[in-house]
Amino acid sequence: MERWVRRKSILGGLAFVIAGGLAGGILGGRTASVSERTGEQLATYTNLLSLVQSRAAEPVEPRVAIEGSIRGMLRTMDPHSNYLDPEDYKHMLEEQQGSFSGLGIVISKPSNDKPLTVISPLEGTPAWNAGIRAGDIISQIEGVDTLDMTIDEALKRLKGPKGTKVTITVTRPGDAEVLHFTITRDDIPTNSIRQAFMVRPGTGYVKIENFTRTTDHELDERIRALQKQGMTRLILDLRRNPGGLLEQAVRVADRFLKKDQMIVYTHGRISGADQEYRATGAGDHLDLPLVMLVDKYSASASEIVAGAIQDHDRGLIVGETTWGKGLVQTVYPLSQDAALALTTARYYTPSGRLIQRDYNSLEDYLSHDEKDEDLIKVSKEVRRTDGGRTVYGGGGIHPDVVVIDPTPPVVDLLERAQMFFHFAVEYNAKHKGLPRSFEVTPVVLQEFQEFVRARQDFQDFLKARGVKWAAADIDANADRIKGEIKESIVSALWGLEEAYKVHAEIDRQLQKALDLFPRAQELAALPGAGPQTER
Structure with missing residues (x-):
């Protein structure tokens, strides 16, 4: 995995559209013929391109101009239809292949x-x-x-x-x-599950990063391993999961639902776009108490799983309202190793909710800075779960229990400037042979403060953003910063998986989830559970 992925960030702007927009896509086939009217318009475009190439003040590379016009055309449709140049397409195939x-x-x-x-x-x-x-x-x-x-x-x-x-x-x-x-x-x-461990006696934790061709098998393996360690209840984490393959979202949900319960259905105008996906009854985890974590960056395939679990009252959804991507893309390979990810259908949860958030303003859609209570107010669809609970559509999956876990501004600054990482590298070089049981003491915290104060690159980072910083900011957030320091030191010494176990102890949403299993079991026992009737 020769790439850099920040743990608490998600691909933004166009990159997020690529990653999220491919979610739910399947490889497509034939290309439709163009109409006579379209042919006339293409002739106009060819004439325009010729004029640009021959008469523009600066030379114009044809490939750049054509790809730019393709992307401009797709932007008039929806946020997730996208042209994949050869590099983007290759990366997508690698990620989905596993x-x-x-x-x-x-x-x-x-x-x-x-x-x-x-x-x-x-x-x-x-x-x-x-x-x-x-x-x-x-x-x-x-x-x-x-x-x-x-x-x-x-x-x-x-x-x-x-x-x-x-x-x-x-x-x-x-x-x-x-x-x-x-x-x-x-x-x-490129495993879609990198963290799976016992977060407490009897309670397993599994984080799905995205949905690739191997996700269902990875999930089965991880759950079996945790059950051997005594797991009797599960926290399934879909936070910051931008999506992936539709078929894998269906297979993951199938593990927890009863035979014939609806998982998702899609509707579009092309042949084969209208599909229903139901549980096969082959799930091995029907009785496993389930709490699912989501946040504002859980999208597409993640929302399919969360929506199915919520609509059937199978588990408790905890965290923040999800992204709100209810569009399905079909990926059509093109010449010269490029591809088109084209929105060909919308998907709906079992209760009939369209999760897609309004995208009339692309800037607002991509910034996604609405508060949970505001998203509920704009939700136009009201539906009922199997047990009769009210759920909302048109703006992502709203959690059953809202838990906001904001990052303090000073922690965000230190993280963006990679101060925790750089300190961990220097600290480990000075303190050889640290035991796994080490703790961040007040002495270590003071050493961190002195380290940050002496880093000119951090001062330049703050100056470029017009931000002032004081040691009192660290004192005011000492517990959180100590947790971040320990996590970075553990990551540098023993790897990302061990570091995530440390992070779990300062993860407010995860810690809240540990207390909510009684509510999850009450939901699963509601009347109305069972195969869903026909739509």
Whole structure:
């Protein structure tokens, strides 16, 4: 996984449209013929392009002009129809397929003047086995300096066919020696489930990052492993999950629903767009008490699962109102390795809710800064669950229990500037052999304050944003900051999965979920549970 993904961010703007818009897509087939009228308009477009190329004040590259006009056309339709250039399409296929060939490292390069830095090697991958560590600075790839590379250029050099080798030069904080690693590339699974552990005795926790071709099998494996550790109830986390394959959302929901219960149905104008998806009755987890976590960045396939669970009163939905993407894309491969992700249908939850949020203002749709109570006010659809509870459509899935977990401004600033990460790298270099039982003491917190105060890059970061900062801000949020420091130190020493267990202890929504299983069981016992009648 040679890429950098911030734990508490989601792809924004166009990138989010790509990631979210592909959710629910299936590979499409034939292209329809164009009408005579359309042919005349295409002739006008060709004439226009010719004039631009021959008479514009500055030279215009045809590919750039044509791709720009394609994207402009699609923007007139909806936020999720999108043109995928070869690079975007390749990335989508890799993510949905579940693996690619590379080294297995998460890397960061915030800007061209910053070094290419390892955030974490992934356990069991070639980078992990070779001894790459969090905080390592990759100064060269195959003898080529990385400082002036973009992160995309670095990724292309790190990835490659399975079995091929790549040599990287590394400088390590606290080590004067320049290190050289020649690493053999291998298949790197892009697992959709990276965190699954016992958060409390009897309570399992599973986080689904997105829905790929392997999600259902991963979920089965993780649940079986947790049940062997004594799990009798489950927290299923879909926060910051932008979606994925429709069929995988159906299969995940199928694990928890009774035979013939509706999971989702789709409606569109092309042949085959109208489909119903119902539970097969083969689910192994029908009696497992379930609490599901969602937030404003849970979208598409995530909302299909949450909507089905909520409409059938199968579990309790906790967190924040979800994104509100109720559009299904079909992905049509094009020539020259590009593709079109075209909205071809809308999806509806079992009770008949259309989850799609209003997108008349694209800026408002992408910023998504509405409050939960405001989203309820604009919801135009009122429906009933199997047990008779009121639910709303037209603006995402509104949780049964709203729990807001805002990040304090000072913590957000420190995180965006990567201060927790950089401190962890330096702290670990100075304090060798930390035990797993270590805690962040007031002494460590003071050391962090001094570290941040001395970092000129942090002062520049604040100045560029016109933000003032004082040590009192850290004191006022000491417990949260201590948790972030510990999480970063654990991540650098023992990997992302161990770090997430630390994060769980300062995760307000997860901690609230632990107290809500009695309510989840009451829901599942409501009258009306059972196969849904025909629409």
